[in-house]
Amino acid sequence: MIVPANPAPLSRYPPISMKNGELALIDQIRATFAHRPTPTIPLGIGDDCAILRPPPGHELLVTTDFTLEGRHFRRDLHPAASVGHRCLARGLSDLAAMGATPLAAFLSLALPAGLPTTAKGRRWIASFLEGLHTLAQSAKVTLAGGDTSQSPSDHILADIILIGTAPTGTALRRSTARPGDHIHVTGQLGGSAAELQTLLTGKRIHPTQTSPHFYPTPRLKQGLHLRSQKLATACIDLSDGLSTDLTHLCESSRVRAEIEAAALPIHPKATFNLAVNGGEDYELLFTAAPATRIPKQIAGVPITRVGTIHRASRARPQITVLNPDGTTHPLKAGGWEHFKA
Structure with missing residues (x-):
């Protein structure tokens, strides 16, 4: 049985009596x-x-x-x-x-x-x-x-x-990335999908408050800092997987992207595939102008540059991955999508 680590006593929120129904x-x-x-x-x-x-x-x-x-x-x-x-x-x-x-x-x-x-x-x-x-x-x-x-x-x-x-007028959007922008992500990728994969094999897990699948941390402080300090040109949260969410950003901004495989901050439990397609990381992916100085951390959460935005081209895939040996390959949207066969 899976139980949360150090759960708050339920006496704080006593179970309801159903004598009066709803x-x-x-x-x-x-x-x-x-x-x-x-x-x-x-x-x-x-x-x-x-x-x-x-x-x-x-x-x-x-x-x-x-x-x-x-x-x-x-x-x-x-x-x-x-x-x-x-x-x-x-x-x-x-x-x-x-x-x-x-x-x-x-x-x-x-x-x-x-x-x-x-x-x-x-x-x-x-x-x-x-x-x-x-x-x-x-x-x-x-x-x-x-x-x-x-x-x-x-x-x-x-x-x-x-x-x-x-x-008014300051909210970050996914439709405003520009060619030449650098691509950054908060935190680590693939941890949630890795824990879910373990769960589905039948292995027992004792989740803690830092377990990325059970208790993800919305990056509110980081998003607020990016907006208030005018650091980001565009932003999206990684709920469906980097490959899918970056595709959304590229389509909305009418650009293409190149991701550096070696730069991805992959969670220790995850693989490259889980990091780009797993989903439910709830990290932020944002773009920033090349001249903008992005801190290594925001509110204690690491920030990693993972790629670059380019002009859209019919001759090039919307997202490509740059491998450590210098070769490239296309990255199709492989994250979660409802109603997809």
């Missing part, structure tokens, strides 16, 4: 994410709508992500606290890619009919909320509302909406 679940969520009015969120959970008030001169950035049992997690492989953490981390990583400051989150949660009726199920729900709440506190984001429902199947379904802010 209302008890809502009360549990409200108690877990208690919020006092602030200038930016004068009204959170408890009314028909939340009220948000972004700082003057800022615009809102909005993203949404599913977390679906059987697609994004398995109850027999992922601790509930990890599922809650990952549910929120997906949206926070999108905000990080645009240099946004998190403002509010909205959680919609559909549970199988039998889950809240057993002690084991209630513990799962409490641990899920604990994992989400712990990351929310770290990221300083408020759960301001959402919805609850009975799932139409035996699967748990969750959707998270994240809202962030950035000074």
Whole structure:
């Protein structure tokens, strides 16, 4: 059985009583994410709508992500606290890619009919909320509302909406890379996919808070620094794998890219293939002008230059890999894509 290392005692977030059905679940969520009015969120959970008030001169950035049992997690492989953490981390990583400051989150949660009726199920729900709440506190984001429902199947379904802010006109985008720009990534690549690969072989894992698959760290501080210091010309988060996400950036910016294989910061547990195609690293890939001095670290996270942006050419692949021996080969989008045969 996979359990989180040093889990917070569930007495902090006591399992809900289902005597009153959905209302008890809502009360549990409200108690877990208690919020006092602030200038930016004068009204959170408890009314028909939340009220948000972004700082003057800022615009809102909005993203949404599913977390679906059987697609994004398995109850027999992922601790509930990890599922809650990952549910929120997906949206926070999108905000990080645009240099946004998190403002509010909205959680919609559909549970199988039998889950809240057993002690084991209630513990799962409490641990899920604990994992989400712990990351929310770290990221300083408020759960301001959402919805609850009975799932139409035996699967748990969750959707998270994240809202962030950035000074008007300053948000980082994936469509603004320029020929000659250098390509950089934060952290290490392939660690999440390597851990998942191990899980799927049936090997037992004891995840810690630094396990890249179970508890990824959205690079909010790094994205904010890139935007506020005007270091990046374009940025995207690595959720579907470098090969796929860099393809998105190249298509949006109408450029091509060359990656240096030897420069990739591959996680010690990973291979080259997992580093470029694995996905769920939630690192940032960004471009910067050649004259821009990029620090070796931002908020303690290493920054590595991995390639260069070039002018698009019909005669050249959209992404090529430069091998250590000087040869090159094309890199097709090989990361995750829904509905792909």
